[in-house]
Amino acid sequence: MADSFHVRGGTALSGSIKIGGAKNAALKLMVASLLAPGKHHIGNVPNIVDVDTMARVLEHVGATCDRDGSMLTIDVPDDPLPEAPLDLVRQMRASILVLGALLARAGEARVALPGGDDFGSRPIDFHIKGLESMGATFELHHGVLHGSAPDGLTGTDVFLEFPSVGATENLLLAAVLADGVTTIGNAAREPELVDLAQYLTTMGAKIDGAGTSTIEIHGVGALEPASHSTVPDRLEAGTYLAAGAMTRGHVTVTDCKPEHLRMELRKLASIGCEVETTESTITLVGPDRPAAVDVATLPYPGFHTDMHPQMVTMLSVADGTSILTENIYAGRFRYLGELNRMGADVHADGQHVVIRGVDRLSGCEVDACDIRAGAALVIAAMRADGDTLIRDAQHIDRGYDRWVENLQSLGADIERV
Numbered sequence: 001m002a003d004s005f006h007v008r009g010g011t012a013l014s015g016s017i018k019i020g021g022a023k024n025a026a027l028k029l030m031v032a033s034l035l036a037p038g039k040h041h042i043g044n045v046p047n048i049v050d051v052d053t054m055a056r057v058l059e060h061v062g063a064t065c066d067r068d069g070s071m072l073t074i075d076v077p078d079d080p081l082p083e084a085p086l087d088l089v090r091q092m093r094a095s096i097l098v099l100g101a102l103l104a105r106a107g108e109a110r111v112a113l114p115g116g117d118d119f120g121s122r123p124i125d126f127h128i129k130g131l132e133s134m135g136a137t138f139e140l141h142h143g144v145l146h147g148s149a150p151d152g153l154t155g156t157d158v159f160l161e162f163p164s165v166g167a168t169e170n171l172l173l174a175a176v177l178a179d180g181v182t183t184i185g186n187a188a189r190e191p192e193l194v195d196l197a198q199y200l201t202t203m204g205a206k207i208d209g210a211g212t213s214t215i216e217i218h219g220v221g222a223l224e225p226a227s228h229s230t231v232p233d234r235l236e237a238g239t240y241l242a243a244g245a246m247t248r249g250h251v252t253v254t255d256c257k258p259e260h261l262r263m264e265l266r267k268l269a270s271i272g273c274e275v276e277t278t279e280s281t282i283t284l285v286g287p288d289r290p291a292a293v294d295v296a297t298l299p300y301p302g303f304h305t306d307m308h309p310q311m312v313t314m315l316s317v318a319d320g321t322s323i324l325t326e327n328i329y330a331g332r333f334r335y336l337g338e339l340n341r342m343g344a345d346v347h348a349d350g351q352h353v354v355i356r357g358v359d360r361l362s363g364c365e366v367d368a369c370d371i372r373a374g375a376a377l378v379i380a381a382m383r384a385d386g387d388t389l390i391r392d393a394q395h396i397d398r399g400y401d402r403w404v405e406n407l408q409s410l411g412a413d414i415e416r417v
């Protein structure tokens, strides 16, 4: 039977949490290692289920993965098996990134169509179109995408319809070993993508403009294995800060990069949190009751869609009505019903969430629908009256290392059951 989290609400969180490496960077760094045979060392890797799943993808391809604390050593073979199996890809959408890496390295790739969080339809057409313009061809057989580029990939100009993180990363992974120059226009600018570009550069890739909307990649003949430390997880930091804000707490997150959370910190300040930053720490004191504000999710450096459920949860007890506009995922609203079972008054209207602030939430049984919605429900439970059981803990385990231990260390009354 799946685990649940049992939370008794009412404690103001207090203390300090050390932030680990970003899930959304570590997974991509692991895929990037496939581009060069030999031993890679990736540090600051979180101990979460998605990293284990990616390690199994790499092992299927023929690599070995050894973890020592937060250090992951990956030994990549000379001839990787160009295939990612269905049972693993179904569990985690990020496995689609092996497409670019394996096409570049092996001239072919067979990847089952991805799963991951249920946010409604999550197509990969930008990935495919971009790789096709570099010379790859694709066929779909029984749910498995067969990509082929027997003569290698060729650099070209790609202009993305939307600054998709995954598509930008897939094209970057493909382009570093392509023949000639690739330019990715309307590229994503997320810090995790910049981290990937830094790792590839250490491996010998030639990349200009990562972190801006235009990335230029000069293909090289071969790459070398390298060592790299994963960028801190801005979403883990943001989630603990939201927990502090929600419980009228006093929480510090350390070993993070506040500049990666500029918009999120601005919104926390505007709901009434006191926020102070140093180069690598953020301290927050939560308000008695949040103020209502409007928020729109946008690609980086806008407000992160993966902080949407935590924000709606904070605003659910605000003094007034707020509107959150979700611009990235049309289907990210399944958790609203769960929040309403706890006494919130939130509803979706098209891509908007209308949040009428209520005085109090009350504990009950709810289902975690995905990583961030699950975390948001735990945060709601910590302010709610009485006991809450958050079922389907496995969703939260995909993204948060030491979740229960960390929250307990801040004084939360939470246990895994």
Ligand code: UD1
Pocket: 024, 025, 027, 093, 094, 121, 122, 123, 124, 125, 126, 127, 128, 162, 163, 164, 165, 166, 167, 305, 306, 328, 329, 330
């Ligand atoms: C990554 C993150 C995810 C985050 C998201 C947006 C990882 C493992 N996941 O997901 O946590 O929420 O960035 O910051 O890093 N789209 C298309 N066609 C495509 C590709 C994307 O229509 O080929 C659409 C998507 O459906 C979505 C939007 O573009 O509406 C953004 O998606 P994208 O930036 O690609 O997100 P992911 O890389 O999947």
